[in-house]
Amino acid sequence: MKACKLNRVKFATKSILVISVVVGCSNAFALDAGKAPGFNFPGLTSSYLLQDFNGMNLPEEVALTKDYQNSYFYSNCYSPNNCYRSVPEGSMVFFAPSGFRSTPNSSYPRVELRAKRTFSVGQEIDVEQSGSVYIVQNPKTKSIIFAQIHGDKSGGSELLKLRWKDGAIVAGIKSRFGDSESQSTLLAGVKLNEKIDYKIEAKGKDGEMRLSIKVSVNGKNSIKEFSFQKIGWEGVGLYFKAGNYNQTSDPDGAAAIVAYSAINIEYR
Template identity: 25%
Template sequence: MIRRRALYNRKFSIFIIVIGLSWISIQCQGSGTALKNGSYSQVTESGKKYKLPEIDLSHWKVTIPEGKGKGGAISVEPPEILEYATNETLKPYMYNDSTSGALVFYAYPSEATTANTKYSRSELREQMTPGNDDVNWTFKQGGNLKATIEMEDISRDEEGKYHKVIILQIHGRLSDAQKEKIGQKDNNAPPVLKIYWDKGKIRVKTKELKFPGTPNEGLLYEEAWSDDEGYTFEEEVGFKKFDVEIDVSEGKMLVSLNKNEFKAYDNIHMQKWGVFENYFKAGNYLQTRDKDAFAKVKFYDLKVSH
């Protein structure tokens, strides 16, 4: 009799646990805590599903095509950037696509540009220490970026060809000591890597020394560097999702598309680039001033490690 009662009590306890877990599961789905396909899959009270991008913005600031003319583009840093979805200034240029679970960057030709360019952007800038542009990384320290991206929409030029957009960059930076050494007014150095969405294909451009024997101090001058001829991956991504990975180590840089095509840079130019600090950039840097031009770039995933 005692054994039967113990067995009954055990079965009843298991039943209560199962019911409890089922109730918790239902509550979690209703409050939007379930994770699905890399984005938070949420359900509203009306039963309509929507997704939010799973991108950590705590180490990024964003610059948008809004502000007071050349050099006056607005930037928003952490922690304010974390509230982008309710920030009235950011909302037109950086917003969620709750159907696909992507973070969208919108840009158009604007008078509000950054100091050293004529083009406008809606673009993230890495900050290793949130809110501080002065902490960056070198090739010796290394860096890795992985992103899943999609071109949502983009305008065409007068010939009917799609405009170009820079979607990822590694930008160089002078330390304060280097800036003072060469008498430059700011910390800006050239971008060692630009990755373009170019008429449906992914194109990579990097920097080369004009004279490989340039001494160390001479490396700090922008005039010492020029663009290489560029490299275009064979696969046409068009308006589909694609994965890009950038991996940097001392004297080397590797760029891959969809884990299928690879472009390696392992040469004197990458070795000499070690003199600079660097930071990653990601988003929508529209490469035209054409009237009525625009681009919308989706980021489904964006991860950086050092």
């Protein structure tokens, strides 16, 4: 069995700082179901915070540790009652029950990773998040957001929402802060428990940011590109998210379950 490969932090010379942190494995089956996600994904604790629920089922944001897991965030197959056979053992599972309380300025429950580092439209940037994700169980609305570029300003700062919507992979874009979301279908016919490989890359300079979204499922590929102007996102710090943003508020809407077998975040 191949071992997991981790690209460590690299520092460039002169005045340019390059950070490349890979939180994932080249061989997903090398993940260990007996260990918490922080062990299986070595850069997780340094790169992300976790939004989940506390013992009273209320939203919380916590600093991850290597041994952190609970009923909403855990390694696949760490116990017989928390094992989805169609997903590699040791994958990172996000379990979001419908009808649970939401975070401020939202109507839906979430169990998501929130990147610690921010960036802005218009600055010179080259940032990327990628992952291998499985939609294990859909809620009543058959809609789950599994990756985002979110903003630190309330009132419409979700620049990108990447969702599974009744078998389609859909990119939701806001060209300007506070705009209504414009949706584009990337792939259709994606079944539950099929592996979805995605990459979100943002590059910016001269007051503009270009966004490339690549999705691959069972040999089917799709690439979409978008452009954003600094004037539309002035003063909004942006950050990546990944996990399970359940789009069902009905308490009887069933749980949304998402699993990641690999995740990567890079700031270059």
